[in-house]
Amino acid sequence: MAEAAKDRSMALQKEMIARHFDRLEAAPDTGEKVVYTFVPGNLTELILSFGALPVLPEINALQSGMRGRSREYIAEAEKAGHSEDVCTYVKCDIGMLKTGNIGPTGTRLPKPDLLLLSYTGCFTFMKWFELLREEYDCPVVFFHVPYQGEGRMTPEHRDYMVRQLREQVIPALERVTGRAYDETRLRALLQRSRAAEDDLVAVLHAARNVPSPLDSYFGAVYYVGPIFSSFRGTEEAGSYYRELRSEIEARAKAGLGPVTPDGPLERERYRLVVEGPPNWTHFREFWKLFHEEGAVVVASTYSKVGGTYDFGFRHDPDDPLGTLADYCAGCYTNLNLPSRVQMLCDYIRDYRADGFVVNSVKSCNSFSAGQLVMLREVEKRSGVPGAFIESDLVDPRYFSAANIKNRLESYFQMIDARRAQRGAP
């Protein structure tokens, strides 16, 4: 397989991740405290304000999938009694733990000092940390983020979250780290987050250009990496997003398309919106099924699981706990189905998409349950037909390139036929 083409920002991100995992491996010796938490509703700035290191188990699982390790990890977990029906992120994480806990960069992951269960948009998170608690002798602090079932967050919900932060989460972090809550420090981190979020949104909005200078699904999963994980609020995340923005803006100015693993895309033929997470075990192959047809994803919902910044949210240093509550409540999977449908329709309109594709993953009921109804509703509201493909997050047994290719090819032919009917090029 040819070496993937890389931007400078990708190299920067790789260095950041390597440094972070080195610190994690050394944590038992340096005494740095380690907090496991989840991507949606992550409280990274708060964790960092206590000088602790975040670990995101979903990121480790998806990295294991990309590195071809998830099959054995899942098998290990199933051998230990975990059902084949449940989330493969969980089984991948547990299998990794049971086989030595070697993380994505090849370094050993430390045990958590605290499991910060940010219960945001996914039921499985609760079970995941109950399961990890069985493996690690460490406390769990529960942070309940109310689901936006009514399509909005009420002041009472916000107050509930802020009180939990003040009365449960912060005291738990204080106990574990031995440090007092430092709001000044938190504000400084949030200020830096805000700047990085501006840069990220500029990047995502650049996909409104024709051709789009980025792929907002396959490319964006890299772009959102730092801000969705351990780096939001850090200087290095700020540098990364400034660099990324300048790269994307330069490509847009030059009228260039996105960079794919096989090099720059020469001709944009189809502009798509994608709903649902990608498959990680065959990520490059999956992406290729799109880019070899000239299909570019101009907007995706998966790149909003760790925050819906492109709809205006920014962390507010003047209201540090309130803004963390707002952030958590607004993560994509914490939104109800009508809100998700509306977001897809907005993307189709604002990014001038030719179509939309739902990638339904077996593992994730939070995403997948209801997607067939969403598909029909988006088609009805937008007048744009959608495509439905199926795979899994990190279980390679559920990825069939031939099936997906067939469906996508048929879908692209249908888009061509519609264009021909309209007399469009």
Place this chain on the structure above:
Amino acid sequence: MPSQRTDIVDWAAGVCDDLSFGAARDWVAAAPGRRACGFLPVYAPREIVRAAGMIPVGVWGGGDRVEIIRGDAAYQSYICHLPRSVVELAETGRLDFLAAMLFPSTCDVIRNLSGIWRLTRPHVYVRYLDVPQVVEPSTGGAFWEGELRTLHRELAELAQVPVDAQRLRAAIAEYNDARRLIRDLYALRREAPWQVPTEELYLLMRAGEAVPVDVFAAKARAYLEAAASDGRRPRDRARVVVAGAFCEQPPLGLVKTLEQAGCYIVDDDFLLGNRFIEGDVSLDGDPWAALARAFTTQTVRTSILFEPDPMGKRELMAMRAKAARAEGVVFAAPSFCDPALLDRPMLKDGAEAAGIPTLSFRYAENTGQFQQFREQAGTFSDSIKLWGGV
């Protein structure tokens, strides 16, 4: 000549067989202005619905008695069966009498079904019930009390009745009575399972989900009296807890099969919402606060709530088995059920560490072949009776 007990069981079976919810429809039709409010598994505050002048109706799926056509168009093959049959019931008009639908935070599938309802039935009042996962009074308690007040206000508005604390207290009293009867029925089955076959108990409980609470209480009371005086003979069967069937329900044939294969079910999770709150809810003081306090301090330990005790999962099955004097645990979970299946390794390890034999399988509400379950349960029962479960 049919006994009173047979009459009650026949009545319950008739209510359960009626997938159009005739009993609830009759109640609605009996007086002008009456409305019905459906709720999905597992827990909904029925007292609030009752106090708002509506009949709460448990929507526990179509079981094995409805052909799924439109429901399958809404869900991929790897989603559990319950939402398919609920969609099917709705699409075939069987739920069109429900003016409101409540979707508790049981799992992401039921959560997202609330969104499907919003998209496809904009004329129905829909509310997602995000039960608190933290039990501290100042956070979880205050949050849930606020949610209950909002729900009550909105349902009362829909039903065009005033929000009335006294009415809510009266509803709490009625449900306290129903819960006491359920506890008594479960206690009688625990003491003498031959007197209360689970098939009968299940039908009675299931019927209770679709009739007014006072009707259920009268039937439950009569059944208790009849069952207690009925001189059936005990048989040499293994006493088991059936765990994991708290949402999508097993077909009745599967319940019968377990008992016919040599097990006495002495504790279970079936229709758990009707006894989700353990003990009485206080009738003193503010009733919304009392309901909220009951939720944060008196709920059953279940897979759909966070377990704050680090040893809680490991100890739960041993505690339940001990309380029910059970000799084994049957983990019966619906296929693709996240709460039950993610919990199972922890619960199973805990049971086996305590020396309690276990049996695990998955089902769907429309499972039609029971032979494999008969063989598994028969072997399990034999192993307990003959070799102490080894």
